[in-house]
Structures are given as structure tokens and as C-alpha cells.
Amino acid sequence: MNKMNAGGWKPGTPVSSDNEGEYPTVTGNRALKLEERLIFELGTRDTCGVDLPEPDTNASNRLGKFARQQPIDLPGLSEPETVRHYTRLSRQNYAIDLGLFPLGSCTMKHNPRLNEKVARMPGFADVHPLQPVDTIKGALGVIDELSHWLIELTGMSAVAMSPKAGAHGELCGILCIRAALEARGDARKVVLVPESAHGTNPATAAFAGYEVEDIPADKDGRVDLEALKARLGPDVAGVMITNPNTCGLFERDMKAISDAVHAAGGLVYCDGANFNAIMGRVRPGDLGVDAMHINLHKTFSTPHGGGGPGSGPVVLSEALAPYAPLPFIVKDGETGEIHLVEEENVGDEFPGSFGRMTAFHGQMGMFTRALTYILSHGADGLRQASGDAVLNANYILRSLDDVLDAPFGEAGHCMHEALFSDEGFADGMSTLDVAKGLIDEGFHPMTMYFPLVVHGAMLVEPTETESKATLDQFVMAMRSLAERAQAGDETLKTAPHHAPRARLDEAQAARKPVLAWQGSEES
Amino acid sequence: MRYLPLTDPDRAAMLEKIGAASVDALFADVPAEHYLDGPVAGLPLAASEMAVEKHMRRLSKKNLAAADAAFFCGAGAYRHHVPATVDHIIQRGEFLTAYTPYQPEIAQGTLQMLFEFQTQVARLYGCAVANASMYDGSTACWEAIVMAARLTKRRGVLISGGLHPHYVSVAQTMARFTDEDITYQLPTLEADPGDDALIARIGDDTSCVVVQYPDILGRIPDLQRIADAAHEKGALLIVANTEPVALGALEAPGNLGADIVVGEGQAIGVGLQFGGPYLGLFAITNPKHVRQMPGRLCGETVDADGKRGFVLTLSTREQHIRREKATSNICTNSGLCALAFSVHMTLLGEKGLTALAVENHRLACLAADRLDKVPGVRVLNDTFFNEFTLVLGKEARPLVRKLAEHGVLAGVALGRLFPQGEGLDDGLLVTVTETVTEDDIETLAKSLEEALS
Numbered sequence: 001m002n003k004m005n006a007g008g009w010k011p012g013t014p015v016s017s018d019n020e021g022e023y024p025t026v027t028g029n030r031a032l033k034l035e036e037r038l039i040f041e042l043g044t045r046d047t048c049g050v051d052l053p054e055p056d057t058n059a060s061n062r063l064g065k066f067a068r069q070q071p072i073d074l075p076g077l078s079e080p081e082t083v084r085h086y087t088r089l090s091r092q093n094y095a096i097d098l099g100l101f102p103l104g105s106c107t108m109k110h111n112p113r114l115n116e117k118v119a120r121m122p123g124f125a126d127v128h129p130l131q132p133v134d135t136i137k138g139a140l141g142v143i144d145e146l147s148h149w150l151i152e153l154t155g156m157s158a159v160a161m162s163p164k165a166g167a168h169g170e171l172c173g174i175l176c177i178r179a180a181l182e183a184r185g186d187a188r189k190v191v192l193v194p195e196s197a198h199g200t201n202p203a204t205a206a207f208a209g210y211e212v213e214d215i216p217a218d219k220d221g222r223v224d225l226e227a228l229k230a231r232l233g234p235d236v237a238g239v240m241i242t243n244p245n246t247c248g249l250f251e252r253d254m255k256a257i258s259d260a261v262h263a264a265g266g267l268v269y270c271d272g273a274n275f276n277a278i279m280g281r282v283r284p285g286d287l288g289v290d291a292m293h294i295n296l297h298k299t300f301s302t303p304h305g306g307g308g309p310g311s312g313p314v315v316l317s318e319a320l321a322p323y324a325p326l327p328f329i330v331k332d333g334e335t336g337e338i339h340l341v342e343e344e345n346v347g348d349e350f351p352g353s354f355g356r357m358t359a360f361h362g363q364m365g366m367f368t369r370a371l372t373y374i375l376s377h378g379a380d381g382l383r384q385a386s387g388d389a390v391l392n393a394n395y396i397l398r399s400l401d402d403v404l405d406a407p408f409g410e411a412g413h414c415m416h417e418a419l420f421s422d423e424g425f426a427d428g429m430s431t432l433d434v435a436k437g438l439i440d441e442g443f444h445p446m447t448m449y450f451p452l453v454v455h456g457a458m459l460v461e462p463t464e465t466e467s468k469a470t471l472d473q474f475v476m477a478m479r480s481l482a483e484r485a486q487a488g489d490e491t492l493k494t495a496p497h498h499a500p501r502a503r504l505d506e507a508q509a510a511r512k513p514v515l516a517w518q519g520s521e522e523s
Numbered sequence: 524m525r526y527l528p529l530t531d532p533d534r535a536a537m538l539e540k541i542g543a544a545s546v547d548a549l550f551a552d553v554p555a556e557h558y559l560d561g562p563v564a565g566l567p568l569a570a571s572e573m574a575v576e577k578h579m580r581r582l583s584k585k586n587l588a589a590a591d592a593a594f595f596c597g598a599g600a601y602r603h604h605v606p607a608t609v610d611h612i613i614q615r616g617e618f619l620t621a622y623t624p625y626q627p628e629i630a631q632g633t634l635q636m637l638f639e640f641q642t643q644v645a646r647l648y649g650c651a652v653a654n655a656s657m658y659d660g661s662t663a664c665w666e667a668i669v670m671a672a673r674l675t676k677r678r679g680v681l682i683s684g685g686l687h688p689h690y691v692s693v694a695q696t697m698a699r700f701t702d703e704d705i706t707y708q709l710p711t712l713e714a715d716p717g718d719d720a721l722i723a724r725i726g727d728d729t730s731c732v733v734v735q736y737p738d739i740l741g742r743i744p745d746l747q748r749i750a751d752a753a754h755e756k757g758a759l760l761i762v763a764n765t766e767p768v769a770l771g772a773l774e775a776p777g778n779l780g781a782d783i784v785v786g787e788g789q790a791i792g793v794g795l796q797f798g799g800p801y802l803g804l805f806a807i808t809n810p811k812h813v814r815q816m817p818g819r820l821c822g823e824t825v826d827a828d829g830k831r832g833f834v835l836t837l838s839t840r841e842q843h844i845r846r847e848k849a850t851s852n853i854c855t856n857s858g859l860c861a862l863a864f865s866v867h868m869t870l871l872g873e874k875g876l877t878a879l880a881v882e883n884h885r886l887a888c889l890a891a892d893r894l895d896k897v898p899g900v901r902v903l904n905d906t907f908f909n910e911f912t913l914v915l916g917k918e919a920r921p922l923v924r925k926l927a928e929h930g931v932l933a934g935v936a937l938g939r940l941f942p943q944g945e946g947l948d949d950g951l952l953v954t955v956t957e958t959v960t961e962d963d964i965e966t967l968a969k970s971l972e973e974a975l976s
Contacts, residue, residue, distance in 0.1 A: 029828075039869050046879075049870035049961065050606055051789050052957075055881035060886055061772075064906040068774045072961025073646050076872015078609055086636070086866060090617035093632035094623075108525055111620050113571050120610070121797075123583025128596040130796030130935045131587065132927045138585030145582075152563055164658035164799070166856035167842070175700055203842035203852035209700050212847040217948070250552040280563055282553045297855070305613075305859025306633035307623035307655070307819065309800030343692070344942045355696035359599055359661035359689035372579055378569035381524040381564035387546040388529050394549055395537040397674050411540070413549045439629055444622075445660030450843075453666075467528035468537065491813045494827065499628035502827040503777030508625075509824035511837040513813060515652045516642040 007514075018375035033500065036088040040517045043075030049082050094444045095307070100470050102396075104196065104244055104417040104447035104459025107276045110378065115301065115369035121219075124368050129360035133340055139364060140338040141487050142389035146371045146463060150294060150315055151381070153284025154275075158321035160314045161330065162362035166273060169293025170204040170240070172325060172357055175315060176291055177267045178208055179236050179323040179354045186265065189272025193248055194223050196247055196451040201240045201271060220411040221247035225256060232264035242271035242288075244250040244278065244415035247408055248393065248453040248459070260289025267291070267319065275299045276463070277390055277416035280383030281399035291316040296363070300370035311366035322352035327361055387462035388418045392471060396460055398477040404483040408453050416463070422456025426488030431456040434481045436503065439496040441477040524569055548701035568884025579663040589795060589932065593970075595890075598739065598764040598935040599687045600798060601790035603879075604958055606617040609792050609866045613859055616842040623819075627834045628826075630635040633858065634833035640865040647770050647868075649777025650806035654818035655835075657853065660787030661693040662732065663764050666805065666817040666851055667783040668694055668703060669738060671731035673760045673850070678702050679728040681758075683721050684710035685738025688940045694733075704728075705723070709944045713912060714905045716742040722752040729758040733784075737769055737775055739909045739940070741907040741952065750780025750835060759783065766934045767791050767804070768956075769908040771880025777808045784808075792862050792867030802860035841873050843905045868966030879957060883909040887955040892941065894953065897968055899975040903950070905910050910954040912937070915975065919951040923973050 012035075015028045015196065028035045077085060094101070101108035111169065119125060123138055133140070147159045163169035174191070175302070181188055192207035194215045202212040215231065217346060218224040241263055243251040244506035247309075258268045270284050271294040277298045278284075284292050296302045304310075309499065316324060327342035362425035377385060390413075397418035401409045410413070422431045430519060435445035435458075447459040462471060484492050496502065529537075534546065543549055550558060552798040562568070563839060570578075589602050593802035596602070613619060617632060624630030624637075637655045642652035655969070672886055680703050691707055692893050698705050706724060710717070716738055724733060732753045737743045750760040762776035764786035776784045789795075805818055814837065822836035842849040887909040894913060895902045903912040915922065921935035926933045937950030955964070 007823070009830045011827075011831070011874075036635070038635065040526075040642065043872060044786075047576060048850070048872050048875040049608070050879075052878035053882055055878050056885070059655065059881075059885060060888070061884060062891070062907055063772060063884070064743055066745075066773050066906070068770075068772060069778045070649070070774065072775070072873050074643060074868065074871075074876060077869050078605070078877055079870065080872050082866065084860075085869070086612045086618075087615070089632040089635055090612075090615045091632065092629075092635070093617040094626070094629040095617045096620040101622065103622055106618075106622055108622055112526060116585075116614060116619075118576065118579045119585040120821070121580060122581075122588040122590055123586040125794055125796055126588040126590050126602070127586045127797045128589060128594075128602065128795050128932065129600055130598055130939060131932055132924045134924065134930070135587035135795065135927050138582040141582045141585060148797070149566065150567055165663065165853070167854045168658060168662070171852060178700060190721060197889070198803070199846050199849070200854050202815035202847035202851040203845070206847035207852045209647055230970055247686065247858055248883040250550070252552050254556065255554065255557070278550075278553070278954060281550055281559055283559070283563075301706075303619045303859065304622045306618055306621045306862065307637075307858030308855040309658070309857045309860055310855035311800070311855060324717045330775050333795050343688075345928045345938055353854070354699060356661075356689055356692035357686065357692060357696060358659060359797075359801075360659075363799040364797035372575055374569070375570055375575045375578060376526070376572070378567035379564075381527075381569040383559075384524055384527060384927040388534075388547075390536060390549045391529070391537055391541075391546055394541045398541045412552060413543065415552075417539065421785075435626070436628070445626055465526055465528065465834075470534040474624045477584055479872075496628050500589065500631050501628045501830060503834040504627045504826045504832045504834045505824045506836065508836050509822040509834045510839075512904050513820070514823040515810075515813065515820055515836075516633050516645045517638070 008449045011149045012037040012041060017228045034088045036085060038517055039075050039077060043077045045075060045287060047076040047078060049077055049079040099442060100463050100466055100474050101444040102446045102460045104461040105273055107461060107463055109301055109463040111301050111303045112373060115372045118372045119365050119368045122357035140329055140340055140369050142371055144338050145257060146332055146367050149374050150313055154292060154315045155283030157318040158314035158316045158324055160316065160324040162325060162358050163312040163314055164358055164363060164523035165310030165431055166292035166293055166312045167200040167204060167297045169314045170200055171207060173205055173269050173291030173293060174208045174322045174352060176323040176512060177269060179352060180320055181237055182381045183352060190236045192239045194235060194241060194454045195416060196245055197242060197349065198246060198271060198273065199239060205240060221249050221351055221408045222251055222255060228257060229260050231262060234265065235266060236266045238267040238269055239271040242274060244274045248414040248419050249408060249411060250415055252472060255289040262288065273298060274416060277386055279386040280474055282380060290320050296370040301368045301373045302369040305505060310365035325357045326353055326355055385464045392462040392466055393418050393465060395471055396462055400478055403479050417459055419454060420458040421454050425485040429485040429488055431458055433492040434485050436495040437481045438477060440498050441472055530803045538812040541953040542847060550851055558723030567630060575766040592930050592932045593935040594932045594965045595955065595967060596932050596955045598940060598952050599787060600795055601766055601956060602795055602958050603790055603956050605792055605794055605867060606622065606870050608870060609863050615864050618862055624835060627832060631832060633704050634821050636862055636865055638823060638833050641821060643865060643868050644804050647767060648806045649775025650784055650808050651810040652813050654816055655821050657805050657818050658746035659803045659856060660763065660765055661690045664690045665694050665697050665787040667761045668731060670783060670815050670817060670895045673762060674701060675730040675759060676727050677708045677730035678704045679730055680705045681724055681727060681729050681732045683734045684708050685716055685744060686733055686763060687739050688734045690763060709941055710740060711904060712946055712950055716744040718745050722749060725752055725756050725758055727756060729756060729760035731759045731761050733761045733763060737908050738955050740911040740912040741904050743906040745779060746779035768880055768883055771876040772884055782808055787859055788864045798855060800860055802857045803862055815850060818853060819856055821947060837908055882957045886959055890938055890955045893968050894963055897971050900971060909956055910952060912955055913951045914947050915951055916950045926970050929970060931967060933967055
């Protein structure tokens, strides 16, 4: 560790022997592994990569007394420097284009490039959200076609398209539930969430003003139906259930759960994050679900982009359809004409709508991509995709369950993801070490320490877009890592050894947060 | 199916390893009465790349693209020239197809970019800290309101009439389900942005005052005055900005007393895309408030070899750790749009952003002077950046629809934004960016003249 500089060695400065192992270089570069400085260390305020007219400083203006007095202090780079900067940065990223990205619950599947091409057609990319309706018939057509697919695939009645991502969709669904309950004069206080739920579920219910209570799991990792029934009552607004659940198991009792919740006057929210497993094989609407968000950026292949944008349309049952947020579209059954319903024309026809969740119409750029993906697959291809996703996950489960503990391996086949625990690892060896070892083997790690109900959880979701050859490579790497973890191989504790960075000091980052560039201490 | 690598022999070998008779057998946990034994009925089957592209192109042609019109729409979504470099970089698979950077050793590209982005946004806004982006401006604005409530322990939210009505609607929607108590009055068609009236309504329970800068009618409110008045009553000032290019010409909100600055970053790098995905920006002036901030944060640290690196940090605020006690339920952000913004901003730099702002303002002044000469048309604004309101003396909505038939997207009728707004129907919000030519301005002037005569 370089004790001389609390900020660490910075690209662009000479490497000291403290930072380098064998065969040091003075730049810190290693041939094609190129280090890159920050734009604030590279650029200047006078550099510009765009040609613009020279400003006339004597021109009159209409800015009143609010013209900028203080510099912004933003560096610029020329175009070649910009391209090089970001190209170098890009090479420090792992991505689905480079290899298997088996993050459980995240559904990192191939992102078809046709989707990108379509989204960039001028009629989609260069259209303003507030253009007159007659000039955006194609956009409404995309929303209508995608809506139709989502409704048919889920067996529901309606869909709210505007939510910006999964958690936003959850919020939309829970707000619909609350609006429906309030409309019948039956305000309730509690939302039940299984222990295995993704963190957004309890956060969403709390954000919508509900008290959150856990529902226990049974020994197979599924919702304990009897415990759930026992808790239901006039204060329970509903349940939020992920199906397939975060242990990778289908909730066999889903219909019974829905029936029990409905009988007690509540409503059922299903987290659709794992819809990829059942797409085209079972319809949540047939299982009594009232609302479910669909992550277009998971199931329907729109790119994750390093953390977004997502898109989280919410399909709704007949009971909740009247409460969809603005804006939405309505198709005239006779003429086939598509109407956009927003503040201007919502009128008295849709009294239940609770207003907007976002400006404009939602993630149109994701709708075009998702529809392109869906049309490419067709109903038959989507069904085959879910089948292959489940097949790939089970292949991994059964290729590793002799060397890793699979807590629910005895419970039957898994769905789209295989769950393992850290049982049997040598003292001091952890799931984190295995994950970091995977990085050295050229794979992105699986989801770690989630779900919380399994100790040292490792949740592997391969998706359907991986070949058997890739899975076999991954299995080979995992078997080797499992053996090393069980044998207490200390070199795993310091992995990764071959990544652009070694393990990062997250404690220091949180203790003394440096969240913006402050200038270099050398200068 | 071209996206599925498994072959039938692969499937057979894998099923044998698993010990299952068929793929359908893997779904044994699905009750038989609910399991579909074939593709969902009534939906089309798989299609070739060529066929899908053709279908989608046909749909896209039913829209009037901005490039094919004389284009003057804004109101929270702006059309600027985006350099070709931006789209090239965001299509690099290492950025496009990466996940949230939870494994920092192999995500330094995304993380360093986010750190640079946070710094760019903080500087643009005159703030100390910016987060790694949110869904869009409207949701960022609501998150700021909730953050202000956490900080002040008050519930009164005073929203200026100049705030984008969609942002107001999002706040009103959310407030129906929380304890926030919103005070809001529609704007009036006056040149004065109404700072005095707003200040007069700040009360002892006011948690925050929310002001848009420039506002929805294009006017520029006096932030410093409002900030001073708010702070005197113990309230915070939230400033929303929908057009970041304006901040190349206008003083940064953080330098004028704002406590939280939020905005829509779409104008830089992202493009129109019919309203999404866009880019929520969120920044604060007091770094002590950082633990109450929503959204992801990227921070600098060192790795085990003593090299500088970046990680997502302060995640104890977030839902995956705090569950129902999190500062926000948000999980996904707008990473790829943040990259587009950051690349475009890097190409511009201070020099380019300033020149771009000056050019927008020059053209907007030119347009305002020309349109003011059209009989029956009056420019409302004393102050504006690249967007101003025309008062037409008749309802703007039908006129906008009529002009669109002739390839002129004249702007956004205030009647569309404020259907309940009395006296706003005659207002037309006109936006002039560097993509507008002097010929376009002349076309708009002539079309208005014809339509109004």
C-alpha cells in the first residue's frame, strides 16, 4: 500500500514500486490494459470538441440580471481525446457482450442490436413528447402493440406504461392498490412481504405509506401459506410476492395465496422481476395477480447501460385497471383508433386515475426496443426463451450441486436461477472470495448474499442466451473455485489478481466520502 | 430463433444431466391447470430481422420527426444537436451491456464515468455533491421534496406556478399517499414570474419552496430573493431546471441560495425520444446533507495495491440495505443517459457550453423580436433564455394542430399543459435552440401571420 498518498496512485503519474508487482512499467499501463486519467486532469476550460460560433460578447441579452458571473470550471476535450478517454474507460468494464453475466434476479441476457437500430430511427428518436397527437400516431402505435403483447402474455386487463423502472412500477402497482381500496372506503394499513423479497418491495410499500410486515418462508423457500392466511385480516391491504421467487422457485400456492388475500379483502402485487422464467408458459393473471411490473430491461432485453435506464410497465387486473396513472392510451374497439388520454382530455370518463407518476409518456426508447425484441421472438420464440432459460439454470444447478451446497436442491427443479450457499467453505473463506475468484476466471460474479434467507447466498441466473459451451466453461471455473474455497486457498482472499483494480477499500469511501473531483493535491 | 444458442442435441444432453424428460418437465411446480402447453394463442410467431425492421420502420414513418419540420417545441424536452461521438460511445457494448457497477474491480469504466458525471453536474449547478442520476427531472423533483421534509421535519411544500405542470402532477400524485401538504397556484400570463406572491406564501410549516429556473413560461425568477425569504422562515429552496444549456448563460442555482438543485439532463446528449428515457439530475449545496440524499453515489477510494479507484458508496441509505427504512425505493438509475450527458459535456467543456448557450439565446432573441412583429402576437416575457411565451389573442391549441399539418411544429400550447388554467389558452410556448435556422423562424412567423389573419 502506498502510504505517501492517501488518495492512492493516480493514472498519469509515475508508478512507484509500492503499486506494482512483477515486470513494473513506469506508466502503470500493461500493454492493452491502459490506465486513464479523469477528464479534470486531462482537459482544460479552453478546449472544445464541438465547433460553435464565436460568442459575440457585446450582444444585448434578455437574461435580466441573472447572467452568469462565476465560472463553471468545466474541462473540455477535443473529439479525438474524448473518443480515446471513453474507449479506454470502456475497456475497464465487464459486460454481457464480453461474457456470461450470471447475476441472479437481474436477467442479463444478450441485447440484440436490431433493437438499437430501431430505437434510432428518426421517427422514434427525434420526436417530441408534446407534439400534436396527429404527428405521433406511430409512437402511439408502438405503445398499443407493446401493451397488447404484455397484456396477452400476462393474462391481465390493462397496462400502465409510464413507470420508469422496476421499483417505479412497484410503486405504481401499490398506489393503484391503495387508490382502489380508498375508492371503496376501506383504507388499510399493512402490506405483507416475504423475507426473501428484493429490497425494493418493502421500500416501495413504506414509501406508499404502508406498514411492512414479513411473511415467513417454509422449509422449501416458498411462502408459508398457512402463516400468511393466519395474518390476513381487515388491516391488510395486500401482499407483494415475487414469482418465481428470489430462491429461484415457482410459488406453487400462488393461486391459493391470491384467493386467500382476495377473500380477506386485500389485493395481490406480484414482483415481475423474474418473469423471464415463465414467459409464455404461465400467465400471472390466471393465478389471481392484481398488479405486476415487468422489467423491460430484464425480460425484454433492453440494455442495462451500467445501471439504467430501466422501464417498468405494470399490468393490472380488471379490479385495478380504472386506477392506472396518466397518461395512457385507449383503443377504440370499432375504429381501431388509438387515443392518448392525458390531463387535457381525461375528463369524467376515468375518475379513478390518480394523476402522473412521471413527466411525458414513460420510457419510449425502451418500448421500441422491447417491441422489436418481442416481434423477433414471436409467441413461440418467447416460450422457447423461457424454456431455455430454465434449462440453462437447471443444468448449472445439477452440474454444481455435488461440489456446492444447494439449499433447495432437493425441492425439485429450479426456475431461471440456481441458488447455492457457502456451507462447507473453509473457515475464513466466503462467498465474496468465490465471486472475486470468478472475476479472475473471466466471468462476472453471480448475485451474492441475496436472498437473505440463505447463508452466503450465490444466486446464478445464466439466461437463455448462453450456449452450452459457455455454461461448461463456467461450471469448470465454479468447480475449481468451490474446491479452493473448501481447501482454504488463501490466494482467493486477495482475488481478483488480474482485474483493472484489486479489491477496493469501500470502508474508506464511506467514511470520508469524496463524491466529486476536488483538484489534485500535486498541482 | 437467432438469439438462442442451444441446439436440440445440446438440450437433450442437458436434460439428461438434469434427469428430466423434457423442458416442460422442468415446470412441474406450475399447477397443470395453469400451464400453457403451447405458445400464447392469437399472437404472431417469430419473425426475421428484415421483417421486424420493416414493420418498425413503417410505424416510425407515422410520426413526424422533428428534423422534417420547422421545430419549436420545448417545455421540458429540448432538441439540441448531439455530436456523433456521443452515440458511438454509448453504443460500445462495454457501456451499453454492463450492469450496475456492484463489482467495482471490473466496472471502473462505468464508475469513473459516474464520478466525472457527478462532478460535472455539481459544477454546472453550483453545488457540492451530485448523485449518479435519477429517472428524470419530474421524479428527481419529488425526491427533493421528500428529502427536504426529512431535513426540516416539516410537511408544507410550496410550489411555484412556474414549475412544469407534469412535475407538479407527479408531486401531487405522490403527496396523495404521503403526508406532504402541497400549496400550488397555476401561473398567470404575466411577464413577472410572481416571486413576490410566492414569497408571501412561505409559512412557518413550509419545508421547501420549489421554483423552476427558467420557469415553464420561460421567465427567470429571482432565486436569491426567494432563497433569502425561504431561509428566513427555516425552509429550503429547491430549484428545478429543465434546460441545462441555460446554465451556460445563467448563474448557477447553487450560487444563488438553492439548497437542492434538481433537473432534467436530457437536453445534453440524450435526445428527444418521445419523452424517455431521460436523465434526472440531483445535487445539494451542503455536503453535510449527503446521507439524506436519494439515489446512487459514486465515490473515490483506493484499491489493495494503493491505486485510485471508484466504488458505489453510502449504500446504507439505499433499499437493498435499508429495505423499508431507505431514503428512496429507487434501484435503477439512468446510467446510460448519464454517460451520454457526460460525453456531450466533455466535448463541450466550459467554452463550448458557453458558446452553445450564447447561440441559443441569440437565436431566441431574434425569434422573439420577429414574432412580436406578427399582428395579433405579443411576446409575454421580459426575461428568457431560449424559450418564451407568445400571447396570441386566440386559443393556441387548434392553431398548433393546424400548423403541424403544414410541417410547422410551432411550440407547445399552454392549454395542453394547463387544461384547467384560466386565461392560459392563448399562450404558446416557443423554444429556439441552435437547431433552429433563421429560415425556420421566418417560416413560423409567416405561418402564424397567415393563421391569425
